[in-house]
Amino acid sequence: MAVKLPPLSSLRVFEAAARHGSFTRASEELGMTQAAVSYQMKILEERVGTPLFLRRPRQVVLTETGQRIAPIITEAFELLRAAFVMAEDTSHNFLSITTVTTFATNFLAERIGSFQILHDDIAVRLDTSMSLVDFTREDCDLGIRSGDGQWQGVEAHLLIPAIFSPMLSPDLAQSIGGIKKPSDLLKLPLIDASDPWWKLWFDSMGVQSKEFHGNKRSRMGIQMLEARAAEAGQGVAILTPDFYRDALRRGSLVQPFNEICCDEGRGYWLVYPKARRNIPKIKKFRDWLLNEVQKHACSL
Amino acid sequence: MAVKLPPLSSLRVFEAAARHGSFTRASEELGMTQAAVSYQMKILEERVGTPLFLRRPRQVVLTETGQRIAPIITEAFELLRAAFVMAEDTSHNFLSITTVTTFATNFLAERIGSFQILHDDIAVRLDTSMSLVDFTREDCDLGIRSGDGQWQGVEAHLLIPAIFSPMLSPDLAQSIGGIKKPSDLLKLPLIDASDPWWKLWFDSMGVQSKEFHGNKRSRMGIQMLEARAAEAGQGVAILTPDFYRDALRRGSLVQPFNEICCDEGRGYWLVYPKARRNIPKIKKFRDWLLNEVQKHACSL
DNA sequence: CATAACACATAAAATCTCCTTATGCATAGT
DNA sequence: ACTATGCATAAGGAGATTTTATGTGTTATG
DSSP: OOOOOOOHHHHHHHHHHHHHTOHHHHHHHHTSOHHHHHHHHHHHHHHHTSOOEEEETTEEEEOHHHHHHHHHHHHHHHHHHHHHHHHHHHHHHEEEEEEOHHHIIIIITTTHHHHHHHTTTOEEEEEEOSSOOOTTTSOOSEEEEEEOSOOTTEEEEEEEEEEEEEEBOHHHHHHTTOOOSGGGGGGSOBTTTTOHHHHHHHHHTTOOOSSOOSOOOOOGGGHHHHHHHHHTTSOBEEEOGGGGHHHHHHTSSBOOOSOOEEEEEEEEEEEEEGGGTTOHHHHHHHHHHHHHHHHHHHTO | OOSOOOOHHHHHHHHHHHHHTOHHHHHHHHTSOHHHHHHHHHHHHHHHTSOOEEEETTEEEEOHHHHHHHHHHHHHHHHHHHHHHHHHHHHHHEEEEEEOHHHIIIIITTTHHHHHHHTTTOEEEEEEOSSOOOTTTSOOSEEEEEEOSOOTTEEEEEEEEEEEEEEBOHHHHHHTTOOOSGGGGGGSOBTTTTOHHHHHHHHHTTOOOSSOOSOOOOOGGGHHHHHHHHHTTSOBEEEOGGGGHHHHHHTSSBOOOSOOEEEEEEEEEEEEEGGGTTOHHHHHHHHHHHHHHHHHHHTO
């Protein structure tokens, strides 16, 4: 590192001037004036301590020293150019998404294939993780998070509102002669009774109960497990109907009441740094995902 | 050429920051403030269109894109550094001298070896050519020229004054019974009677003659030939005694008169661009040559 | 747990670099 | 000789870069 380099701008100029054997031609290539080239070469020669060009009548030619370094400088610039071509390639064709598990398993997994087909030049990497991503410290283009959509500096699109309703297997419902009123559910085991949504839901249905407490933190990350347990007839789960549309259609789960409880504003959001909203790959994914959500909503 | 590079200064900063994994360390290495590094990286990331670093608590780490380009950028900078090490090497260890033939054959040739021995790290290239070198258009470090020392922008050291005196072989002198007075020379053939120095010399000796005219341009470039002819007894030549010290000592030539003619200020000069007077190799050669001239003068 | 230490971000102001304009000079070609 | 071409140079200014000063968040420490 001991070697301190000359002003880099003068190197770019040198590279062009050496290639052309002319300051005027170089200035044209670089989009600057001939005077600027001359000035830069003067700077560079002063810094290097030895002339790099011989000023001949209608051209300049490299000195011995100039001849030796010119090809090396050219090579170095080729490398730099190559690096940025690669960078653009990477940043255009590589989309990294971090998503909460629930959304990935219940929505994204079965649809992401269509995005790949639509944009086969973009390689998608899906990371599932719990915590809310901070884009300044994680190498991610997009995130899908649950919350209220109030985040600083990010663009957020609501995908699926966080609404909940009890669900159970038809067999289990049958076992107590069907579910007629909300309190019927209390005859059956509640899967994870500590889930705060239970209390919210029963409250909104006018059913009093001391059973339901615990903090109000979302347990959405493990909805899938609760759904599986419910399908297996092990009890009643409180789930987001949007994610179990298929199960309801198939009949492996039933939703006895249309009433849902929701926490206004909460839900699953697509988020990304505001500053990057116009980057093509981000636009493409956003448009695709919002369209998928739209289709999903219409399929009701 | 289609790829336009990001600001090069930001690349130098990136290279250092990537190497250190720290903006603060990089700023120390580069001798600037941490704020400047932060600013440059912001610029670069904006230009590339994608983050290059992830800001982690006590450090920064490269993103995927950053990781890809970092080694390439580093390599490019190594190349640039190598180029300038080489340039310095070339410019330090390669000394190119252009000299008039006379001085080379009569003075330099027999002494240059001692310079090589003294500075075996410097490769000397001797070019002999007639014309006065313009350092801005010839790839030369030093020149030895004849003239009056009045040149623009160059440092000039007088080496050997241009003084002349008739010389001839002892046998030829003997053939007319020895040379007693200047006019005796007129009994013998003058080698190149058109040489203007003849007229000057006879004039200064008080000998009138219509024979001598021609322009006053120095013929020094061909002195060697005239000397050879004189040694061979073909006539009388008017030569610079300093250059034929050996011949005089050996007795192959005699100088019948101590009187010389000289043109004040004219002579052989060491010249080089004023701006480059402090460059080591130039100082070394100058000091060596002036010392050799000194020794020569003392050996009278 | 509070506090100090550390690292990066940001805003405003001061520099300083670099470019352009305008011009001069030398050479080559007509 | 005269014109065109190409580089050098000076002056002036626009813009980039750096510094100073300060803020925020994190880790380490008592």
